[in-house]
Amino acid sequence: MKTDFWYRFFRNRLAVIGGIVVVSLFAVSLLASWIAPYDPNEINIDRVLESPSSEHLLGTDQLGRDVLSRMIWGSRISLKVGFVATGIAILVGAVLGAVAGYYGRWVDSVIMRFVDVMLCFPSFFLILAVIALLEPSIWNIMIVIGLTGWMGITRLVRADFISLRERDFVQAARVIGAGDARIIFRHILPNAMASVLVAATLGVAGAILTESALSFLGIGVQPPTPSWGNILTAGKDNIDIAWWLSLYPGLAILITVLGYNLLGEGIRDSLDPRLRE
Amino acid sequence: MVFYLVKRLLTMIPLLIGITIICFVVIHLAPGSPTDLQTELSPHASVEAKERLMALYDLDKPVHVQYLLWIKKLATLDLGHSFSSDGRLVVDKIAERLPITILINVLSMILIIAVAVPLGVISAVRRDSLFDKATTIFVFVGFAIPTFWLALLLMILFGVNLGWLPISGIRSLNYEYFPVWHQYVDLVKHLVLPVLLSAFGGLAGFSRYMRANMLEVIRQDYITTARAKGLSERVVIYKHALRNALLPVITILGLSVPGLIGGSVIFETIFAIPGMGQLFYLSVMSRDYPVVMGILFIGAVLTLMGNLLADVSYAAADPRIRVSS
Numbered sequence: 001m002k003t004d005f006w007y008r009f010f011r012n013r014l015a016v017i018g019g020i021v022v023v024s025l026f027a028v029s030l031l032a033s034w035i036a037p038y039d040p041n042e043i044n045i046d047r048v049l050e051s052p053s054s055e056h057l058l059g060t061d062q063l064g065r066d067v068l069s070r071m072i073w074g075s076r077i078s079l080k081v082g083f084v085a086t087g088i089a090i091l092v093g094a095v096l097g098a099v100a101g102y103y104g105r106w107v108d109s110v111i112m113r114f115v116d117v118m119l120c121f122p123s124f125f126l127i128l129a130v131i132a133l134l135e136p137s138i139w140n141i142m143i144v145i146g147l148t149g150w151m152g153i154t155r156l157v158r159a160d161f162i163s164l165r166e167r168d169f170v171q172a173a174r175v176i177g178a179g180d181a182r183i184i185f186r187h188i189l190p191n192a193m194a195s196v197l198v199a200a201t202l203g204v205a206g207a208i209l210t211e212s213a214l215s216f217l218g219i220g221v222q223p224p225t226p227s228w229g230n231i232l233t234a235g236k237d238n239i240d241i242a243w244w245l246s247l248y249p250g251l252a253i254l255i256t257v258l259g260y261n262l263l264g265e266g267i268r269d270s271l272d273p274r275l276r277e
Numbered sequence: 278m279v280f281y282l283v284k285r286l287l288t289m290i291p292l293l294i295g296i297t298i299i300c301f302v303v304i305h306l307a308p309g310s311p312t313d314l315q316t317e318l319s320p321h322a323s324v325e326a327k328e329r330l331m332a333l334y335d336l337d338k339p340v341h342v343q344y345l346l347w348i349k350k351l352a353t354l355d356l357g358h359s360f361s362s363d364g365r366l367v368v369d370k371i372a373e374r375l376p377i378t379i380l381i382n383v384l385s386m387i388l389i390i391a392v393a394v395p396l397g398v399i400s401a402v403r404r405d406s407l408f409d410k411a412t413t414i415f416v417f418v419g420f421a422i423p424t425f426w427l428a429l430l431l432m433i434l435f436g437v438n439l440g441w442l443p444i445s446g447i448r449s450l451n452y453e454y455f456p457v458w459h460q461y462v463d464l465v466k467h468l469v470l471p472v473l474l475s476a477f478g479g480l481a482g483f484s485r486y487m488r489a490n491m492l493e494v495i496r497q498d499y500i501t502t503a504r505a506k507g508l509s510e511r512v513v514i515y516k517h518a519l520r521n522a523l524l525p526v527i528t529i530l531g532l533s534v535p536g537l538i539g540g541s542v543i544f545e546t547i548f549a550i551p552g553m554g555q556l557f558y559l560s561v562m563s564r565d566y567p568v569v570m571g572i573l574f575i576g577a578v579l580t581l582m583g584n585l586l587a588d589v590s591y592a593a594a595d596p597r598i599r600v601s602s
Contacts, residue, residue, distance in 0.1 A: 117295030120577045120584075122539030125557065126303070129573045132561040133306045209423055213543055216425050219561065236429055236547070240437045250426030257421035 008270040015266020021259025029075040038066035040073040040226050049242045059244040061234050067244065070226035071252055077227040078256060081142050081211040082204035088146025089207075090200055093153025098184050098192075100154065101161025112158070115151045123148045127210065128219065136219045145207050153199050160192035194271045201264030205257040212253050228253050281592050289581060296577045297351065301344050304570055356571035361563065367571040371553060375575075377447065378545070378552035381468065382537045385476035386530065389483050392476075394523070397487025401495065402514055412484065419481025425543050428474050432547075435470065443467050445549040471544045478540060479533050486529055490522040497521075524595055531587020535580045 009015055028035065037057075044064030052059040058067040100111040127144050134140045164170065165188065173187045214220030215229025216236075223230055228249040235246030338346070350356075356367035400409040436444035447467045455463060494500065495518055503517045504510075541554030549555070553572060560568035 113291055113295065117292055117299060120292060120296055120535070120580045121299065121573070122535040122576045122580065124539030124542055125573050125576045126299075128542065128557065128561050129303055129569050130306060132564055132569050133303065133566075205421070209421075212423055213425055216423075217543070217546060217558065232426060232429065239429065239433060243433055246426070246429045246433060250423055250429065253423045253426065254418070254421050257423075258417060261417065261421055 005270050009266060012266045012269060014262045015270065018259045018262025018264075018266055021255060022263055025075055025079065025256060025259070028072055029079045032072050032076060036066075036069040036072040038069040040065065040069045041224050042066070049238060049245075051242070052244055058248050059242070061231065061242075061245055062238060067231065067248060070231055071228065071249055074226045074228045074231065074249070075252070075256075077138065077215075077221055077225065078208045078211065078253075081138065081145065082208045082260075084142040085145035085149065085207040085211075086200050086203040088143060089150040089203055090153055090196060092147065093150035094157050094189065094192075094196060096150070097154040097157025098161055098189060101158035102165055102180070102184050102188065104162075108158070111154070115154055118148070118151050121148075124210070124213075127214070131214070131219050136214075136222060138221050138225070141211060141214060141220055142207075145210050149203060149206065153196060153203075156195045156199055157189075157192050160195060161188055164188050164191055198264050198268040198271070201260055201267060205260035205264070208253065208260070209257055278592065282589065285585065285588055285592075289585065292581060293578075296574065296581070297348055298344075300570060300574050300577070301347060303573065304566070305340075351574070356574075357567040359560075359568050360565040361568075367567045370556065370568060371571055371575060374551060374553045374556050377550060378538075378541050378554060381471055381475060381544070381550070381552065382534075382541065384468070384472045385479070385537065386533075388472060388476040389479045389533075390526075390530075393480050393483035394487055394526070396484040398491050398514070398519060398522070400484075401488045401491035404492065409488075412488070416481045416485045419477065422477075424474055424478050424540070425547060427477065428470070428544065428547050431470055431474070442469055444470070447550055467548075471548045471550060475537060475540050475544050479536065483526075483529065483533070487522065487526065490525055491518065494518045494522045524591065527587050527591045527594065531584045534583030535576070538576050538579060 009019075042065060044060070047056070047060050047064040049062055050056055050060045050064075056066050056068070058071065061067055061070070096111050096115075100108040126148050127141075130144045131140060134144075161184075170183060170187060173183050178187070211220055211227070212229035212232070215227045216232045218230070218233060220229055221227040231249040232246060235242065235249070238245055354368050356371075358364050359367055359370055396412055400406075400412040403409055432444045435442040443466060447464060495514075500513060500518055503513045508517075538554075541552060542558050543554070544550065545552045545554035546558045553575075556568065557572045559565075560572070
């Protein structure tokens with residue numbers, strides 16, 4: 001079973017490309033302090049808004065800071081936000097979905113109506129409203145993105161639980177006296193992890209996009225901490241003179257999100273080839 | 278049909294109550310009471326202003342009473358007064374900005390359908406062709422591209438380098454001196470980029486969905502039957518298959534409403550369009566809570582309406598839904 005998965009995964013060229021992108025990003029953000037050519041926050045008033053050159057490969061920003069170094073450090077933010085936000089979404093989504101699917105009846109209706117209500121809110125509105133009330137900091141952003149992104153996972157996990165809860169192995173566990181919590185978390189949940197893993201990979205991509213949009217609007221990661229989104233804000237402010245401030249950070253977001261999406265779809269296809277259209 | 282409609286309207290009641298509860302919870306998320314923040318932000322805030330806020334949210338009363346009183350106000354669309362210096366009614370502020378936001382969203386929805394349906398159908402019919410592969414690449418890039426970045430790039434290209442399109446606002450400065458037809462042209466020119474970009478995000482998902490739908494329909498027995506009785510491929514695809522593949526699209530259109538409305542914050546801010554999204558952004562930045570809460574609530578209600586409209590049109594188009602429910 002496991003070897004089948006890896007066999008199918010490595011035969012899927014796009015999935016492997018996605019995997020390489022994701023792994024390289026991990027490497028870049030872990031090694032940021034070694035590979036960044038300059039200090040990302042080092043201001044140099046003499047070299048403001050210089051176009052890309054051999055000294056500053058991707059140019060400098062409005063304070064003379066090296067754009068490449070800021071982008072390398074910015075990858076840490078993206079990674080952090082993507083994983084923490086998705087982690088929160090999975091925790092909430094999986095627990096609620098498991099409870100709804102396992103117990104059914106009124107518990108299920110209450111949880112699923114809650115999901116319906118949450119889906120009525122344009123998620124970007126909800127995130128902005130909460131950030132307006134709290135302080136815009138990286139932790140608040142990660143929590144809010146996570147708490148507005150669990151609904152899809154709840155639906156997936158619930159569907160898995162409904163189809164699994166009457167299976168023989170669950171009956172067997174019940175017969176030997178396992179409690180509800182044990183059955184939910186030790187017996188059924190591991191069988192539902194496949195769809196969660198796929199949703200999580202795609203969720204990281206979504207969280208990175210949301211964070212960059214928030215930072216771009218100035219409500220996300222606050223300067224001087226470099227993030228791809230707030231480098232783009234500088235790009236917008238200098239739109240007619242410094243194209244490189246707009247081009248490169250966006251390209252980084254695009255490639256990253258594309259990488260996670262390809263990886264996610266690749267994992268799905270490899271887990272269950274029948275799901276393939 | 279009437280039975281279905283009544284049933285569908287009844288299911289909206291718990292959702293509406295849920296929406297108000299979440300809005301209410303969000304208001305009370307603020308550390309301390311909203312009045313504290315207000316006075317902190319504007320040191321000039323007088324005792325009188327503080328009392329006005331106390332009255333708006335009834336902060337001196339127990340929580341459940343606060344909620345009920347707030348609901349009572351909501352029912353009469355009394356969303357309070359804006360914190361900004363003009364101090365106008367929140368309802369008025371939102372109402373004057375809603376039309377342009379709805380206009381842009383409706384236009385982009387039309388654009389999405391007009392482009393995504395043929396794209397999806399053709400790539401399904403010519404599965405694995407060059408066209409299909411190109412569409413797939415487009416879809417993947419479309420999913421991953423940050424649309425605000427695409428907006429920046431298009432602004433640089435069409436606004437700065439080529440100078441073809443204006444990049445901010447919905448009217449030129451000397452708009453009032455234009456002849457009438459020129460005013461329309463001016464408006465259209467200002468709307469091209471915002472509509473294009475707000476449609477772009479939905480385009481990818483929608484054409485992908487359309488393709489999957491079409492592939493599913495083509496496999497059905499009635500399509501084989503249509504072919505077997507000698508109908509031309511044209512009729513089979515564009516009459517028998519397309520009609521059935523289009524049905525679920527109605528639902529997806531309804532589901533895409535929150536995304537479009539949420540996206541309006543980004544586009545209206547980038548292009549300086551005086552719509553609801555820009556108002557929301559400005560209110561968030563200046564912590565104008567009554568306006569933020571008002572728009573949050575109205576955004577959710579608009580989504581609810583979109584879903585209702587989608588479900589009802591689905592039921593109207595597909596008798597199976599009406600009968601089985």
